Amino acid sequence: RVNGQRLWDSLMEMGEIGGTEKGGCNRLAATDLDKQARDLFCDWCKATGCDIAIDKFGNIFAKRPGLNNDLPAVATGSHLDTQPTGGKFDGVFGVLSGVEVLRTLHENNITTPTPIEVSVWTNEEGSRFQPAMQGSGVYVGRFDLQKELDKTDVNGLRLGDELARIGYLGEEELGSRNIGAFFEAHIEQGPILEDEEKAIGVVRLGQGIRWYNVEVQGRESHSGTTPMHLRKDAMVAAGKIVTEIEALANRYENGLGTVGFMQVYPNSRNTIPGNIKFSADLRNPNPEVLATMHEEFVAFCEGVAKDRDLDISVDNFWYFAPVEFNASDDVKAATEKLGYSHMDIYAGAGHDACYMADLVPSGMIFTPCENGISHNEIEYSSPEQCEAGANVLLHTMLTASHR
Amino acid sequence: RVNGQRLWDSLMEMGEIGGTEKGGCNRLAATDLDKQARDLFCDWCKATGCDIAIDKFGNIFAKRPGLNNDLPAVATGSHLDTQPTGGKFDGVFGVLSGVEVLRTLHENNITTPTPIEVSVWTNEEGSRFQPAMQGSGVYVGRFDLQKELDKTDVNGLRLGDELARIGYLGEEELGSRNIGAFFEAHIEQGPILEDEEKAIGVVRLGQGIRWYNVEVQGRESHSGTTPMHLRKDAMVAAGKIVTEIEALANRYENGLGTVGFMQVYPNSRNTIPGNIKFSADLRNPNPEVLATMHEEFVAFCEGVAKDRDLDISVDNFWYFAPVEFNASDDVKAATEKLGYSHMDIYAGAGHDACYMADLVPSGMIFTPCENGISHNEIEYSSPEQCEAGANVLLHTMLTASHR
Numbered sequence: 001r002v003n004g005q006r007l008w009d010s011l012m013e014m015g016e017i018g019g020t021e022k023g024g025c026n027r028l029a030a031t032d033l034d035k036q037a038r039d040l041f042c043d044w045c046k047a048t049g050c051d052i053a054i055d056k057f058g059n060i061f062a063k064r065p066g067l068n069n070d071l072p073a074v075a076t077g078s079h080l081d082t083q084p085t086g087g088k089f090d091g092v093f094g095v096l097s098g099v100e101v102l103r104t105l106h107e108n109n110i111t112t113p114t115p116i117e118v119s120v121w122t123n124e125e126g127s128r129f130q131p132a133m134q135g136s137g138v139y140v141g142r143f144d145l146q147k148e149l150d151k152t153d154v155n156g157l158r159l160g161d162e163l164a165r166i167g168y169l170g171e172e173e174l175g176s177r178n179i180g181a182f183f184e185a186h187i188e189q190g191p192i193l194e195d196e197e198k199a200i201g202v203v204r205l206g207q208g209i210r211w212y213n214v215e216v217q218g219r220e221s222h223s224g225t226t227p228m229h230l231r232k233d234a235m236v237a238a239g240k241i242v243t244e245i246e247a248l249a250n251r252y253e254n255g256l257g258t259v260g261f262m263q264v265y266p267n268s269r270n271t272i273p274g275n276i277k278f279s280a281d282l283r284n285p286n287p288e289v290l291a292t293m294h295e296e297f298v299a300f301c302e303g304v305a306k307d308r309d310l311d312i313s314v315d316n317f318w319y320f321a322p323v324e325f326n327a328s329d330d331v332k333a334a335t336e337k338l339g340y341s342h343m344d345i346y347a348g349a350g351h352d353a354c355y356m357a358d359l360v361p362s363g364m365i366f367t368p369c370e371n372g373i374s375h376n377e378i379e380y381s382s383p384e385q386c387e388a389g390a391n392v393l394l395h396t397m398l399t400a401s402h403r
Numbered sequence: 404r405v406n407g408q409r410l411w412d413s414l415m416e417m418g419e420i421g422g423t424e425k426g427g428c429n430r431l432a433a434t435d436l437d438k439q440a441r442d443l444f445c446d447w448c449k450a451t452g453c454d455i456a457i458d459k460f461g462n463i464f465a466k467r468p469g470l471n472n473d474l475p476a477v478a479t480g481s482h483l484d485t486q487p488t489g490g491k492f493d494g495v496f497g498v499l500s501g502v503e504v505l506r507t508l509h510e511n512n513i514t515t516p517t518p519i520e521v522s523v524w525t526n527e528e529g530s531r532f533q534p535a536m537q538g539s540g541v542y543v544g545r546f547d548l549q550k551e552l553d554k555t556d557v558n559g560l561r562l563g564d565e566l567a568r569i570g571y572l573g574e575e576e577l578g579s580r581n582i583g584a585f586f587e588a589h590i591e592q593g594p595i596l597e598d599e600e601k602a603i604g605v606v607r608l609g610q611g612i613r614w615y616n617v618e619v620q621g622r623e624s625h626s627g628t629t630p631m632h633l634r635k636d637a638m639v640a641a642g643k644i645v646t647e648i649e650a651l652a653n654r655y656e657n658g659l660g661t662v663g664f665m666q667v668y669p670n671s672r673n674t675i676p677g678n679i680k681f682s683a684d685l686r687n688p689n690p691e692v693l694a695t696m697h698e699e700f701v702a703f704c705e706g707v708a709k710d711r712d713l714d715i716s717v718d719n720f721w722y723f724a725p726v727e728f729n730a731s732d733d734v735k736a737a738t739e740k741l742g743y744s745h746m747d748i749y750a751g752a753g754h755d756a757c758y759m760a761d762l763v764p765s766g767m768i769f770t771p772c773e774n775g776i777s778h779n780e781i782e783y784s785s786p787e788q789c790e791a792g793a794n795v796l797l798h799t800m801l802t803a804s805h806r
């Protein structure tokens with residue numbers, strides 16, 4: 001069994017890096033704070049006898065040798081970057097559960113049949129740079145390395161430069177780790193486990209995601225002198241689309257739709273906005289439904305552009321197809337062995353394990369979080385809930401290593 | 404008669420300070436560029452024999468002595484600050500028409516019965532700091548000097564500090580100029596004079612304006628895991644209000660409604676926005692209609708807050724009541740004397756003359772602008788249109804000085 005108190009203490013210590021007044025965490029990818037978090041992770045792993053490797057996209061791999069180091073490692077991992085108003089658990093819980101597995105093995109002098117590996121993936125959140133799960137996506141070959149290194153944040157800073165600046169642009173080739181299976185522990189980020197009073201969610205599916213960059217090009221003019229019928233108001237066009245996204249999501253079972261990001265130009269209160277850039281995020285566990293949502297969304301935007309005689313471009317730059325986790329039975333078996341209550345569940349968020357499932361048998365372990373709130377500074381999981389998840393991770397990995 | 408070519412050359416020279424690629428101007432109030440524009444204005448006025456005074460809010464007064472310097476001056480003026488995507492004419496045309504009046508008197512060795520004064524008012528645009536017509540509003544006592552000096556821009560910079568930094572926080576008391584009448588030349592900023600093929604608009608009224616700061620407080624949460632019915636999405640609430648403002652304005656004759664400014668927090672595409680701040684700008688020439696629009700707007704926001712179980716605060720921090728110009732007959736007489744085509748018109752935008760009308764008989768001279776477009780880099784008036792306006796200003800001021 002893992003040491004729940006130690007896991008909790010590490011979560012709290014890591015949470016201080018970028019810690020906010022409201023008890024959350026603001027630690028965007030490839031910032032100085034991300035560097036501090038990565039350094040701490042590396043120190044902790046080295047103390048359990050791990051070797052550290054860093055790949056050309058800044059993904060970190062801490063490997064603890066096993067009996068036969070030619071065998072593929074059993075791996076776990078998640079991310080240390082957070083949302084701007086993020087919590088202490090999203091991603092970090094998965095990484096530190098991995099560290100807790102390493103420490104448990106280390107203090108019990110256990111040498112596993114295969115190596116055990118814990119990874120930290122670059123920019124899982126997709127907040128500072130897009131898309132999300134970028135590090136694991138590049139690792140498995142879904143995205144082009146150079147193209148992703150060239151991505152810039154809202155201030156025009158390049159991800160590759162930022163990784164080099166914080167000392168985490170490594171030499172290891174992408175996709176080159178010798179890994180046999182991948183498991184990721186994560187807080188659920190939704191309300192279901194808590195509602196159903198289950199300790200563990202056995203994740204069967206990651207739902208489909210479509211991300212868009214929408215740009216409305218209207219015409220700047222004076223708010224006090226431009227008659228309503230002569231306007232090309234980018235703000236009202238954007239407002240129509242924002243409200244439609246909610247209506248669209250509500251029309252479909254399990255549909256979700258969100259506009260989280262918006263930039264208004266020139267953003268002056270007596271100038272009718274001439275240009276607005278915003279994001280759209282559509283999700284559904286059913287790929288056909290998501291495709292229909294996509295079509296309706298694009299058609300709606302086209303309609304607004306036509307009705308209002310302005311230009312709207314809709315760039316669906318990321319489609320993440322729903323993924324099935326083919327190693328979830330291993331998670332379920334470990335959960336039952338340990339006697340935790342559990343249920344099958346699907347992941348609403350994207351996770352690094354979703355991309356790792358391209359390469360190796362993968363599974364995910366969900367733990368409840370308070371009121372289902374995540375991407376919020378008040379995000380919370382109890383020490384007991386975290387401990388249960390880490391125990392399931394430990395035993396899932398041990399079983400896989402002995403197989 | 405004024406020298407139209409000289410006026411045009413000065414407009415083009417001034418337009419280079421903050422000039423944009425698209426031929427417009429980005430010269431926000433109390434910036435380094437504003438300082439350069441003010442310095443150039445002072446140099447030009449000194450060359451015509453003016454004394455320069457600067458008051459405690461950074462308003463500049465250039466006074467050309469007359470026969471009797473105890474008599475109140477006949478004054479003109481406007482502003483040199485622009486929108487972020489502004490043009491070369493809005494405000495600047497009025498200031499430089501004043502300079503052209505000074506130059507015309509100077510080169511013809513005319514000594515007017517009363518002094519002639521040209522003013523530059525601080526932050527007329529209301530873009531960087533709010534409200535608009537801030538310098539003239541403080542001058543006439545509508546706003547409190549200290550409170551306005553303490554206003555901050557989106558980056559938290561204080562207006563008083565910025566004025567001091569650029570060397571334009573003067574010693575002169577507010578409201579202390581000896582002025583007998585005030586006339587302002589300005590481009591119309593709307594389409595009416597062009598449509599009606601008139602050279603001059605005799606401005607009878609400035610319409611009513613209400614400015615609001617609206618803040619929606621929802622709750623941040625995950626875009627992929629938060630079911631639609633559990634959201635407190637500040638973005639959708641803001642979108643509902645944005646689209647209603649258009650509908651509201653369309654319900655009333657001459658109604659205008661605009662959201663020009665919006666700030667989204669935390670502005671991350673997979674976090675449902677928890678907080679959105681935005682502006683609203685409602686206008687109507689009829690104060691009763693504007694009052695009704697105000698009530699409907701506030702009620703709508705309250706309804707959205709109630710329906711969606713989130714907090715919305717609506718701060719109507721500026722009400723500018725419609726103002727009648729009681730010296731417009733002087734403008735009309737000068738226009739007719741010069742033989743320009745003209746019509747009565749009302750001002751859609753606020754202007755410094757609207758506040759000066761509190762203190763002294765005031766009038767405004769409008770000139771056409773291309774397609775009625777203003778607060779846009781492509782804003783344009785022809786040399787002939789500008790010349791006509793400056794001629795009317797010259798003769799209006801001469802008549803008033805001889806009275």
Ligand SMILES: NC(=O)NCCC(=O)O
Pocket residue numbers: 090091124125126132133189348349350351625627673
């Ligand atoms: N786990 C998590 O919050 N991932 C961010 C990617 C997403 O938007 O789903």
Ligand SMILES: NC(=O)NCCC(=O)O
Pocket residue numbers: 222224270493494527528529535536592751752753754
């Ligand atoms: N003239 C002008 O554009 N003034 C700005 C104030 C307003 O919004 O009307």
